[in-house]
Amino acid sequence: MxxxxxxxxxxxxxxxxxxxxxxxxxxxxxxxxxxxxxxxxxxxxxxxxxxxxxxxxxxxxxxxxxxxxxxxDFAARRSQYRAAKRTIAAEAVTRIEPGQRLILDNGTTTLELAMLLKDFPELTVVTPSLAVAAVLQFSEGIDTILLGGLLRRGHAELTGIVTEKILSMFSVDIAFQGADGIGLDGRLYTGDPRVAEVDRRIRSCAARTYVLADSSKVGQTALLVHGSLAEAEALITDAAVRDEDCAALEKTGVAVIRAEG
Missing domain, CATH: 1.10.10.10 (Winged helix-like DNA-binding domain superfamily/Winged helix DNA-binding domain)
Structure with missing residues:
Protein backbone atom coordinates (compact mmCIF):
# COMPACT_ATOMS: atom_id res chain seq x y z
CA MET A 1 0.00 0.00 0.00
CA ASP A 73 -9.40 13.36 -23.96
CA PHE A 74 -8.35 16.74 -25.37
CA ALA A 75 -5.17 16.77 -23.28
CA ALA A 76 -4.35 13.23 -24.41
CA ARG A 77 -4.88 14.09 -28.11
CA ARG A 78 -2.79 17.25 -27.77
CA SER A 79 0.11 15.40 -26.13
CA GLN A 80 0.18 12.67 -28.79
CA TYR A 81 2.97 13.41 -31.30
CA ARG A 82 3.40 16.79 -29.56
CA ALA A 83 7.01 17.30 -30.71
CA ALA A 84 6.05 16.63 -34.34
CA LYS A 85 3.09 19.02 -34.13
CA ARG A 86 5.30 21.78 -32.73
CA THR A 87 7.82 21.25 -35.52
CA ILE A 88 5.04 21.45 -38.14
CA ALA A 89 3.68 24.62 -36.52
CA ALA A 90 7.15 26.20 -36.56
CA GLU A 91 7.40 25.50 -40.29
CA ALA A 92 3.88 26.83 -40.92
CA VAL A 93 4.53 30.12 -39.13
CA THR A 94 7.30 30.96 -41.64
CA ARG A 95 4.56 31.29 -44.29
CA ILE A 96 2.82 34.09 -42.36
CA GLU A 97 3.48 37.82 -42.71
CA PRO A 98 2.20 40.77 -40.63
CA GLY A 99 -1.07 42.19 -41.84
CA GLN A 100 -2.43 38.94 -43.24
CA ARG A 101 -5.85 37.42 -42.73
CA LEU A 102 -5.82 33.77 -41.64
CA ILE A 103 -8.16 30.90 -40.86
CA LEU A 104 -6.98 28.42 -38.26
CA ASP A 105 -9.09 25.29 -38.38
CA ASN A 106 -9.85 22.94 -35.51
CA GLY A 107 -7.17 20.53 -34.39
CA THR A 108 -4.25 20.13 -32.04
CA THR A 109 -1.63 21.01 -34.69
CA THR A 110 -3.35 24.29 -35.57
CA LEU A 111 -3.53 24.94 -31.83
CA GLU A 112 0.26 24.64 -31.67
CA LEU A 113 0.42 27.18 -34.51
CA ALA A 114 -1.84 29.53 -32.53
CA MET A 115 0.62 29.32 -29.63
CA LEU A 116 3.36 30.64 -31.94
CA LEU A 117 1.16 33.51 -33.15
CA LYS A 118 0.36 35.01 -29.74
CA ASP A 119 2.95 37.80 -30.07
CA PHE A 120 2.64 38.22 -33.85
CA PRO A 121 1.79 41.77 -35.00
CA GLU A 122 -1.18 42.85 -37.13
CA LEU A 123 -2.99 39.63 -37.88
CA THR A 124 -6.65 38.79 -38.24
CA VAL A 125 -7.42 35.19 -37.30
CA VAL A 126 -10.77 33.55 -38.06
CA THR A 127 -11.41 30.22 -36.35
CA PRO A 128 -14.14 27.71 -35.49
CA SER A 129 -11.97 26.46 -32.61
CA LEU A 130 -12.72 27.53 -29.05
CA ALA A 131 -9.24 26.39 -28.05
CA VAL A 132 -7.53 28.55 -30.68
CA ALA A 133 -9.69 31.55 -29.73
CA ALA A 134 -8.79 31.06 -26.06
CA VAL A 135 -5.07 31.07 -26.86
CA LEU A 136 -5.30 34.28 -28.92
CA GLN A 137 -7.88 36.25 -26.96
CA PHE A 138 -5.36 38.41 -25.07
CA SER A 139 -2.94 38.92 -27.98
CA GLU A 140 -2.66 42.66 -28.57
CA GLY A 141 -1.59 42.39 -32.20
CA ILE A 142 -4.25 39.91 -33.27
CA ASP A 143 -7.93 40.44 -34.04
CA THR A 144 -9.59 37.08 -33.39
CA ILE A 145 -12.95 36.23 -34.94
CA LEU A 146 -14.66 33.17 -33.46
CA LEU A 147 -17.18 31.70 -35.89
CA GLY A 148 -20.65 30.88 -34.64
CA GLY A 149 -22.32 27.52 -35.00
CA LEU A 150 -23.22 24.28 -33.29
CA LEU A 151 -20.84 23.32 -30.50
CA ARG A 152 -19.83 19.77 -31.37
CA ARG A 153 -20.44 17.58 -28.32
CA GLY A 154 -17.20 16.42 -26.79
CA HIS A 155 -15.09 18.80 -28.89
CA ALA A 156 -14.04 22.44 -28.53
CA GLU A 157 -15.18 23.34 -32.03
CA LEU A 158 -18.10 24.85 -33.94
CA THR A 159 -19.75 23.16 -36.92
CA GLY A 160 -23.02 23.03 -38.81
CA ILE A 161 -24.97 25.23 -41.20
CA VAL A 162 -24.46 28.42 -39.18
CA THR A 163 -20.68 27.98 -39.32
CA GLU A 164 -20.87 27.25 -43.04
CA LYS A 165 -22.99 30.35 -43.76
CA ILE A 166 -20.73 32.64 -41.74
CA LEU A 167 -17.63 31.31 -43.53
CA SER A 168 -19.09 32.44 -46.86
CA MET A 169 -18.68 36.04 -45.65
CA PHE A 170 -14.90 35.84 -45.38
CA SER A 171 -11.96 36.13 -47.75
CA VAL A 172 -8.56 35.31 -46.23
CA ASP A 173 -4.96 35.03 -47.37
CA ILE A 174 -4.11 31.65 -45.86
CA ALA A 175 -6.04 28.79 -44.26
CA PHE A 176 -4.35 26.20 -42.09
CA GLN A 177 -6.27 22.99 -41.56
CA GLY A 178 -5.68 19.44 -40.41
CA ALA A 179 -7.09 16.07 -41.41
CA ASP A 180 -8.00 12.82 -39.71
CA GLY A 181 -6.27 10.98 -42.53
CA ILE A 182 -4.47 11.62 -45.82
CA GLY A 183 -4.64 8.95 -48.50
CA LEU A 184 -1.58 8.30 -50.63
CA ASP A 185 -3.66 9.49 -53.57
CA GLY A 186 -3.89 12.89 -51.86
CA ARG A 187 -7.48 12.59 -50.62
CA LEU A 188 -8.33 14.25 -47.30
CA TYR A 189 -10.41 12.35 -44.75
CA THR A 190 -12.49 13.13 -41.67
CA GLY A 191 -14.75 11.08 -39.48
CA ASP A 192 -17.56 13.66 -39.12
CA PRO A 193 -19.80 14.93 -41.97
CA ARG A 194 -20.28 18.33 -40.29
CA VAL A 195 -16.54 18.83 -40.08
CA ALA A 196 -16.18 17.79 -43.74
CA GLU A 197 -18.43 20.57 -45.01
CA VAL A 198 -16.80 23.21 -42.80
CA ASP A 199 -13.36 22.17 -44.08
CA ARG A 200 -14.54 22.49 -47.68
CA ARG A 201 -15.88 25.99 -46.98
CA ILE A 202 -12.62 27.01 -45.30
CA ARG A 203 -10.60 26.13 -48.39
CA SER A 204 -13.04 27.95 -50.66
CA CYS A 205 -12.56 31.30 -48.90
CA ALA A 206 -8.74 31.17 -48.72
CA ALA A 207 -6.29 32.25 -51.41
CA ARG A 208 -3.94 29.53 -50.16
CA THR A 209 -4.41 26.50 -47.92
CA TYR A 210 -1.78 24.52 -46.06
CA VAL A 211 -2.70 21.14 -44.61
CA LEU A 212 -0.90 20.49 -41.33
CA ALA A 213 -0.71 16.81 -40.40
CA ASP A 214 1.85 14.74 -38.53
CA SER A 215 3.25 11.67 -40.26
CA SER A 216 0.92 9.27 -38.41
CA LYS A 217 -1.97 10.66 -40.50
CA VAL A 218 -0.29 9.99 -43.86
CA GLY A 219 -1.59 6.83 -45.52
CA GLN A 220 -4.62 6.70 -43.20
CA THR A 221 -8.31 6.98 -44.11
CA ALA A 222 -11.52 7.82 -42.26
CA LEU A 223 -15.26 7.75 -42.92
CA LEU A 224 -15.52 10.69 -45.33
CA VAL A 225 -13.50 12.30 -48.09
CA HIS A 226 -13.79 16.10 -47.89
CA GLY A 227 -11.29 17.12 -50.54
CA SER A 228 -7.83 16.64 -51.93
CA LEU A 229 -4.35 17.97 -51.33
CA ALA A 230 -4.55 19.21 -54.92
CA GLU A 231 -6.71 22.03 -53.51
CA ALA A 232 -3.91 23.05 -51.14
CA GLU A 233 -0.61 24.82 -51.57
CA ALA A 234 1.19 22.01 -49.75
CA LEU A 235 1.09 19.41 -47.02
CA ILE A 236 3.33 20.28 -44.08
CA THR A 237 4.26 17.19 -42.12
CA ASP A 238 7.17 16.06 -39.94
CA ALA A 239 10.47 14.45 -40.91
CA ALA A 240 9.32 11.00 -39.76
CA VAL A 241 7.03 10.62 -42.80
CA ARG A 242 8.10 7.61 -44.86
CA ASP A 243 10.03 8.25 -48.08
CA GLU A 244 7.72 5.97 -50.06
CA ASP A 245 4.64 7.84 -48.77
CA CYS A 246 6.16 11.17 -49.82
CA ALA A 247 6.99 9.75 -53.24
CA ALA A 248 3.42 8.48 -53.70
CA LEU A 249 1.96 11.88 -52.81
CA GLU A 250 4.40 13.79 -54.98
CA LYS A 251 3.45 11.59 -57.97
CA THR A 252 -0.04 13.08 -57.71
CA GLY A 253 1.43 16.58 -58.02
CA VAL A 254 1.20 17.37 -54.30
CA ALA A 255 3.93 19.44 -52.66
CA VAL A 256 5.12 17.82 -49.44
CA ILE A 257 7.11 19.91 -46.96
CA ARG A 258 8.99 17.95 -44.31
CA ALA A 259 9.44 20.10 -41.22
CA GLU A 260 12.76 19.45 -39.53
CA GLY A 261 12.99 19.49 -35.76
Missing part, protein backbone atom coordinates in the same frame (compact mmCIF):
# COMPACT_ATOMS: atom_id res chain seq x y z
CA UNK A 2 1.42 3.40 -0.93
CA UNK A 3 2.23 5.91 1.75
CA UNK A 4 -0.16 8.80 1.23
CA UNK A 5 -0.59 10.20 4.72
CA UNK A 6 1.47 13.28 3.88
CA UNK A 7 -0.51 14.12 0.73
CA UNK A 8 -1.94 17.62 0.64
CA UNK A 9 -5.56 18.22 -0.39
CA UNK A 10 -4.71 19.22 -3.97
CA UNK A 11 -2.52 16.12 -4.33
CA UNK A 12 -5.32 13.89 -3.05
CA UNK A 13 -7.76 15.40 -5.51
CA UNK A 14 -5.31 14.84 -8.37
CA UNK A 15 -5.03 11.16 -7.37
CA UNK A 16 -8.84 10.96 -7.35
CA UNK A 17 -8.96 12.46 -10.87
CA UNK A 18 -6.41 9.91 -12.08
CA UNK A 19 -8.41 7.04 -10.59
CA UNK A 20 -11.64 8.27 -12.21
CA UNK A 21 -10.03 8.64 -15.63
CA UNK A 22 -8.51 5.16 -15.39
CA UNK A 23 -12.00 3.74 -14.92
CA UNK A 24 -11.43 2.74 -11.32
CA UNK A 25 -14.48 2.81 -9.02
CA UNK A 26 -14.44 5.65 -6.51
CA UNK A 27 -15.63 4.51 -3.09
CA UNK A 28 -15.32 6.90 -0.17
CA UNK A 29 -14.31 4.28 2.38
CA UNK A 30 -11.55 2.86 0.18
CA UNK A 31 -10.19 6.34 -0.58
CA UNK A 32 -10.14 7.19 3.13
CA UNK A 33 -8.06 4.09 3.85
CA UNK A 34 -5.77 4.69 0.88
CA UNK A 35 -5.04 8.29 1.84
CA UNK A 36 -5.09 7.63 5.60
CA UNK A 37 -7.69 10.36 6.16
CA UNK A 38 -11.25 10.43 7.44
CA UNK A 39 -14.26 9.74 5.22
CA UNK A 40 -15.38 13.30 5.92
CA UNK A 41 -12.11 14.57 4.39
CA UNK A 42 -12.72 12.49 1.25
CA UNK A 43 -16.28 13.81 1.04
CA UNK A 44 -14.91 17.35 1.14
CA UNK A 45 -12.46 16.49 -1.67
CA UNK A 46 -15.30 15.07 -3.78
CA UNK A 47 -17.45 18.11 -3.02
CA UNK A 48 -14.69 20.40 -4.30
CA UNK A 49 -14.41 18.33 -7.49
CA UNK A 50 -18.19 18.39 -7.91
CA UNK A 51 -18.27 22.18 -7.40
CA UNK A 52 -15.71 22.55 -10.22
CA UNK A 53 -17.83 20.37 -12.52
CA UNK A 54 -15.37 17.48 -12.66
CA UNK A 55 -17.32 14.75 -10.86
CA UNK A 56 -20.87 13.79 -10.01
CA UNK A 57 -21.45 12.42 -6.55
CA UNK A 58 -23.08 9.01 -6.20
CA UNK A 59 -24.14 6.98 -3.19
CA UNK A 60 -20.86 6.20 -1.48
CA UNK A 61 -18.60 7.54 -4.25
CA UNK A 62 -18.39 9.56 -7.47
CA UNK A 63 -18.18 9.28 -11.28
CA UNK A 64 -16.52 11.64 -13.80
CA UNK A 65 -18.63 14.23 -15.61
CA UNK A 66 -18.60 14.69 -19.40
CA UNK A 67 -16.55 17.85 -18.90
CA UNK A 68 -13.82 15.96 -17.06
CA UNK A 69 -13.74 13.20 -19.68
CA UNK A 70 -13.58 15.81 -22.47
CA UNK A 71 -10.70 17.70 -20.87
CA UNK A 72 -8.77 14.47 -20.37
Missing amino acids: ETTQSLKADERRERIREALLCGKPIVIGELARRFAVSEMTVRRDLQRLEDSGEVRRTHGGAVPTERMLFEF
Whole structure:
Protein backbone atom coordinates (compact mmCIF):
# COMPACT_ATOMS: atom_id res chain seq x y z
CA MET A 1 0.00 0.00 0.00
CA GLU A 2 1.42 3.40 -0.93
CA THR A 3 2.23 5.91 1.75
CA THR A 4 -0.16 8.80 1.23
CA GLN A 5 -0.59 10.20 4.72
CA SER A 6 1.47 13.28 3.88
CA LEU A 7 -0.51 14.12 0.73
CA LYS A 8 -1.94 17.62 0.64
CA ALA A 9 -5.56 18.22 -0.39
CA ASP A 10 -4.71 19.22 -3.97
CA GLU A 11 -2.52 16.12 -4.33
CA ARG A 12 -5.32 13.89 -3.05
CA ARG A 13 -7.76 15.40 -5.51
CA GLU A 14 -5.31 14.84 -8.37
CA ARG A 15 -5.03 11.16 -7.37
CA ILE A 16 -8.84 10.96 -7.35
CA ARG A 17 -8.96 12.46 -10.87
CA GLU A 18 -6.41 9.91 -12.08
CA ALA A 19 -8.41 7.04 -10.59
CA LEU A 20 -11.64 8.27 -12.21
CA LEU A 21 -10.03 8.64 -15.63
CA CYS A 22 -8.51 5.16 -15.39
CA GLY A 23 -12.00 3.74 -14.92
CA LYS A 24 -11.43 2.74 -11.32
CA PRO A 25 -14.48 2.81 -9.02
CA ILE A 26 -14.44 5.65 -6.51
CA VAL A 27 -15.63 4.51 -3.09
CA ILE A 28 -15.32 6.90 -0.17
CA GLY A 29 -14.31 4.28 2.38
CA GLU A 30 -11.55 2.86 0.18
CA LEU A 31 -10.19 6.34 -0.58
CA ALA A 32 -10.14 7.19 3.13
CA ARG A 33 -8.06 4.09 3.85
CA ARG A 34 -5.77 4.69 0.88
CA PHE A 35 -5.04 8.29 1.84
CA ALA A 36 -5.09 7.63 5.60
CA VAL A 37 -7.69 10.36 6.16
CA SER A 38 -11.25 10.43 7.44
CA GLU A 39 -14.26 9.74 5.22
CA MET A 40 -15.38 13.30 5.92
CA THR A 41 -12.11 14.57 4.39
CA VAL A 42 -12.72 12.49 1.25
CA ARG A 43 -16.28 13.81 1.04
CA ARG A 44 -14.91 17.35 1.14
CA ASP A 45 -12.46 16.49 -1.67
CA LEU A 46 -15.30 15.07 -3.78
CA GLN A 47 -17.45 18.11 -3.02
CA ARG A 48 -14.69 20.40 -4.30
CA LEU A 49 -14.41 18.33 -7.49
CA GLU A 50 -18.19 18.39 -7.91
CA ASP A 51 -18.27 22.18 -7.40
CA SER A 52 -15.71 22.55 -10.22
CA GLY A 53 -17.83 20.37 -12.52
CA GLU A 54 -15.37 17.48 -12.66
CA VAL A 55 -17.32 14.75 -10.86
CA ARG A 56 -20.87 13.79 -10.01
CA ARG A 57 -21.45 12.42 -6.55
CA THR A 58 -23.08 9.01 -6.20
CA HIS A 59 -24.14 6.98 -3.19
CA GLY A 60 -20.86 6.20 -1.48
CA GLY A 61 -18.60 7.54 -4.25
CA ALA A 62 -18.39 9.56 -7.47
CA VAL A 63 -18.18 9.28 -11.28
CA PRO A 64 -16.52 11.64 -13.80
CA THR A 65 -18.63 14.23 -15.61
CA GLU A 66 -18.60 14.69 -19.40
CA ARG A 67 -16.55 17.85 -18.90
CA MET A 68 -13.82 15.96 -17.06
CA LEU A 69 -13.74 13.20 -19.68
CA PHE A 70 -13.58 15.81 -22.47
CA GLU A 71 -10.70 17.70 -20.87
CA PHE A 72 -8.77 14.47 -20.37
CA ASP A 73 -9.40 13.36 -23.96
CA PHE A 74 -8.35 16.74 -25.37
CA ALA A 75 -5.17 16.77 -23.28
CA ALA A 76 -4.35 13.23 -24.41
CA ARG A 77 -4.88 14.09 -28.11
CA ARG A 78 -2.79 17.25 -27.77
CA SER A 79 0.11 15.40 -26.13
CA GLN A 80 0.18 12.67 -28.79
CA TYR A 81 2.97 13.41 -31.30
CA ARG A 82 3.40 16.79 -29.56
CA ALA A 83 7.01 17.30 -30.71
CA ALA A 84 6.05 16.63 -34.34
CA LYS A 85 3.09 19.02 -34.13
CA ARG A 86 5.30 21.78 -32.73
CA THR A 87 7.82 21.25 -35.52
CA ILE A 88 5.04 21.45 -38.14
CA ALA A 89 3.68 24.62 -36.52
CA ALA A 90 7.15 26.20 -36.56
CA GLU A 91 7.40 25.50 -40.29
CA ALA A 92 3.88 26.83 -40.92
CA VAL A 93 4.53 30.12 -39.13
CA THR A 94 7.30 30.96 -41.64
CA ARG A 95 4.56 31.29 -44.29
CA ILE A 96 2.82 34.09 -42.36
CA GLU A 97 3.48 37.82 -42.71
CA PRO A 98 2.20 40.77 -40.63
CA GLY A 99 -1.07 42.19 -41.84
CA GLN A 100 -2.43 38.94 -43.24
CA ARG A 101 -5.85 37.42 -42.73
CA LEU A 102 -5.82 33.77 -41.64
CA ILE A 103 -8.16 30.90 -40.86
CA LEU A 104 -6.98 28.42 -38.26
CA ASP A 105 -9.09 25.29 -38.38
CA ASN A 106 -9.85 22.94 -35.51
CA GLY A 107 -7.17 20.53 -34.39
CA THR A 108 -4.25 20.13 -32.04
CA THR A 109 -1.63 21.01 -34.69
CA THR A 110 -3.35 24.29 -35.57
CA LEU A 111 -3.53 24.94 -31.83
CA GLU A 112 0.26 24.64 -31.67
CA LEU A 113 0.42 27.18 -34.51
CA ALA A 114 -1.84 29.53 -32.53
CA MET A 115 0.62 29.32 -29.63
CA LEU A 116 3.36 30.64 -31.94
CA LEU A 117 1.16 33.51 -33.15
CA LYS A 118 0.36 35.01 -29.74
CA ASP A 119 2.95 37.80 -30.07
CA PHE A 120 2.64 38.22 -33.85
CA PRO A 121 1.79 41.77 -35.00
CA GLU A 122 -1.18 42.85 -37.13
CA LEU A 123 -2.99 39.63 -37.88
CA THR A 124 -6.65 38.79 -38.24
CA VAL A 125 -7.42 35.19 -37.30
CA VAL A 126 -10.77 33.55 -38.06
CA THR A 127 -11.41 30.22 -36.35
CA PRO A 128 -14.14 27.71 -35.49
CA SER A 129 -11.97 26.46 -32.61
CA LEU A 130 -12.72 27.53 -29.05
CA ALA A 131 -9.24 26.39 -28.05
CA VAL A 132 -7.53 28.55 -30.68
CA ALA A 133 -9.69 31.55 -29.73
CA ALA A 134 -8.79 31.06 -26.06
CA VAL A 135 -5.07 31.07 -26.86
CA LEU A 136 -5.30 34.28 -28.92
CA GLN A 137 -7.88 36.25 -26.96
CA PHE A 138 -5.36 38.41 -25.07
CA SER A 139 -2.94 38.92 -27.98
CA GLU A 140 -2.66 42.66 -28.57
CA GLY A 141 -1.59 42.39 -32.20
CA ILE A 142 -4.25 39.91 -33.27
CA ASP A 143 -7.93 40.44 -34.04
CA THR A 144 -9.59 37.08 -33.39
CA ILE A 145 -12.95 36.23 -34.94
CA LEU A 146 -14.66 33.17 -33.46
CA LEU A 147 -17.18 31.70 -35.89
CA GLY A 148 -20.65 30.88 -34.64
CA GLY A 149 -22.32 27.52 -35.00
CA LEU A 150 -23.22 24.28 -33.29
CA LEU A 151 -20.84 23.32 -30.50
CA ARG A 152 -19.83 19.77 -31.37
CA ARG A 153 -20.44 17.58 -28.32
CA GLY A 154 -17.20 16.42 -26.79
CA HIS A 155 -15.09 18.80 -28.89
CA ALA A 156 -14.04 22.44 -28.53
CA GLU A 157 -15.18 23.34 -32.03
CA LEU A 158 -18.10 24.85 -33.94
CA THR A 159 -19.75 23.16 -36.92
CA GLY A 160 -23.02 23.03 -38.81
CA ILE A 161 -24.97 25.23 -41.20
CA VAL A 162 -24.46 28.42 -39.18
CA THR A 163 -20.68 27.98 -39.32
CA GLU A 164 -20.87 27.25 -43.04
CA LYS A 165 -22.99 30.35 -43.76
CA ILE A 166 -20.73 32.64 -41.74
CA LEU A 167 -17.63 31.31 -43.53
CA SER A 168 -19.09 32.44 -46.86
CA MET A 169 -18.68 36.04 -45.65
CA PHE A 170 -14.90 35.84 -45.38
CA SER A 171 -11.96 36.13 -47.75
CA VAL A 172 -8.56 35.31 -46.23
CA ASP A 173 -4.96 35.03 -47.37
CA ILE A 174 -4.11 31.65 -45.86
CA ALA A 175 -6.04 28.79 -44.26
CA PHE A 176 -4.35 26.20 -42.09
CA GLN A 177 -6.27 22.99 -41.56
CA GLY A 178 -5.68 19.44 -40.41
CA ALA A 179 -7.09 16.07 -41.41
CA ASP A 180 -8.00 12.82 -39.71
CA GLY A 181 -6.27 10.98 -42.53
CA ILE A 182 -4.47 11.62 -45.82
CA GLY A 183 -4.64 8.95 -48.50
CA LEU A 184 -1.58 8.30 -50.63
CA ASP A 185 -3.66 9.49 -53.57
CA GLY A 186 -3.89 12.89 -51.86
CA ARG A 187 -7.48 12.59 -50.62
CA LEU A 188 -8.33 14.25 -47.30
CA TYR A 189 -10.41 12.35 -44.75
CA THR A 190 -12.49 13.13 -41.67
CA GLY A 191 -14.75 11.08 -39.48
CA ASP A 192 -17.56 13.66 -39.12
CA PRO A 193 -19.80 14.93 -41.97
CA ARG A 194 -20.28 18.33 -40.29
CA VAL A 195 -16.54 18.83 -40.08
CA ALA A 196 -16.18 17.79 -43.74
CA GLU A 197 -18.43 20.57 -45.01
CA VAL A 198 -16.80 23.21 -42.80
CA ASP A 199 -13.36 22.17 -44.08
CA ARG A 200 -14.54 22.49 -47.68
CA ARG A 201 -15.88 25.99 -46.98
CA ILE A 202 -12.62 27.01 -45.30
CA ARG A 203 -10.60 26.13 -48.39
CA SER A 204 -13.04 27.95 -50.66
CA CYS A 205 -12.56 31.30 -48.90
CA ALA A 206 -8.74 31.17 -48.72
CA ALA A 207 -6.29 32.25 -51.41
CA ARG A 208 -3.94 29.53 -50.16
CA THR A 209 -4.41 26.50 -47.92
CA TYR A 210 -1.78 24.52 -46.06
CA VAL A 211 -2.70 21.14 -44.61
CA LEU A 212 -0.90 20.49 -41.33
CA ALA A 213 -0.71 16.81 -40.40
CA ASP A 214 1.85 14.74 -38.53
CA SER A 215 3.25 11.67 -40.26
CA SER A 216 0.92 9.27 -38.41
CA LYS A 217 -1.97 10.66 -40.50
CA VAL A 218 -0.29 9.99 -43.86
CA GLY A 219 -1.59 6.83 -45.52
CA GLN A 220 -4.62 6.70 -43.20
CA THR A 221 -8.31 6.98 -44.11
CA ALA A 222 -11.52 7.82 -42.26
CA LEU A 223 -15.26 7.75 -42.92
CA LEU A 224 -15.52 10.69 -45.33
CA VAL A 225 -13.50 12.30 -48.09
CA HIS A 226 -13.79 16.10 -47.89
CA GLY A 227 -11.29 17.12 -50.54
CA SER A 228 -7.83 16.64 -51.93
CA LEU A 229 -4.35 17.97 -51.33
CA ALA A 230 -4.55 19.21 -54.92
CA GLU A 231 -6.71 22.03 -53.51
CA ALA A 232 -3.91 23.05 -51.14
CA GLU A 233 -0.61 24.82 -51.57
CA ALA A 234 1.19 22.01 -49.75
CA LEU A 235 1.09 19.41 -47.02
CA ILE A 236 3.33 20.28 -44.08
CA THR A 237 4.26 17.19 -42.12
CA ASP A 238 7.17 16.06 -39.94
CA ALA A 239 10.47 14.45 -40.91
CA ALA A 240 9.32 11.00 -39.76
CA VAL A 241 7.03 10.62 -42.80
CA ARG A 242 8.10 7.61 -44.86
CA ASP A 243 10.03 8.25 -48.08
CA GLU A 244 7.72 5.97 -50.06
CA ASP A 245 4.64 7.84 -48.77
CA CYS A 246 6.16 11.17 -49.82
CA ALA A 247 6.99 9.75 -53.24
CA ALA A 248 3.42 8.48 -53.70
CA LEU A 249 1.96 11.88 -52.81
CA GLU A 250 4.40 13.79 -54.98
CA LYS A 251 3.45 11.59 -57.97
CA THR A 252 -0.04 13.08 -57.71
CA GLY A 253 1.43 16.58 -58.02
CA VAL A 254 1.20 17.37 -54.30
CA ALA A 255 3.93 19.44 -52.66
CA VAL A 256 5.12 17.82 -49.44
CA ILE A 257 7.11 19.91 -46.96
CA ARG A 258 8.99 17.95 -44.31
CA ALA A 259 9.44 20.10 -41.22
CA GLU A 260 12.76 19.45 -39.53
CA GLY A 261 12.99 19.49 -35.76
